[in-house]
Amino acid sequence: MAAPTPALPPNPDVEASLGLPLIDGIFDLDQVFAGVIPIVGSLSSCFPMGRDWEGEVLVRAVVTPSGAVGSSQVATTTLSTPGVERCLADHVAKASFPADQTRGDVTVVLPLNFYRP
Secondary structure, eight states: OOOOOOOOOOTTTTTTEOOEEEEESSSOOOHHHHHHHHTTTGGGSSOSSSSOEEEEEEEEEETTTTTEEEEEEEEEEEEOOOOHHHHHHHHHTTOBOOOOSSSOOEEEEEEEEEEEE
16 A cells, blocks of 8 residues: 655645546536535645646546545546656545445546646
């Protein structure tokens, strides 16, 4: 198991936006947004200060019927910075989605875009 990513303060030079998620399973966009929107503001803390950060990272998350994220990993990235990418996947892993015990696991691919404000 990898060491936990150290907590950094938010980087004011990086903003994040969420593109249209891809969903494989019984889940609607409102449920995805309910889980992801609360963590988007904290994603800038994954980026060290002193560098211009721009790019896109697709994070694949498996959401369990309880609403917890069972697994989270970077699917593709333009950042090419493993520590930042691992931190982003860790943040997504902490998201909490609406529970629905009537469905199975749902795979969600989240397009996260980063840019200078």
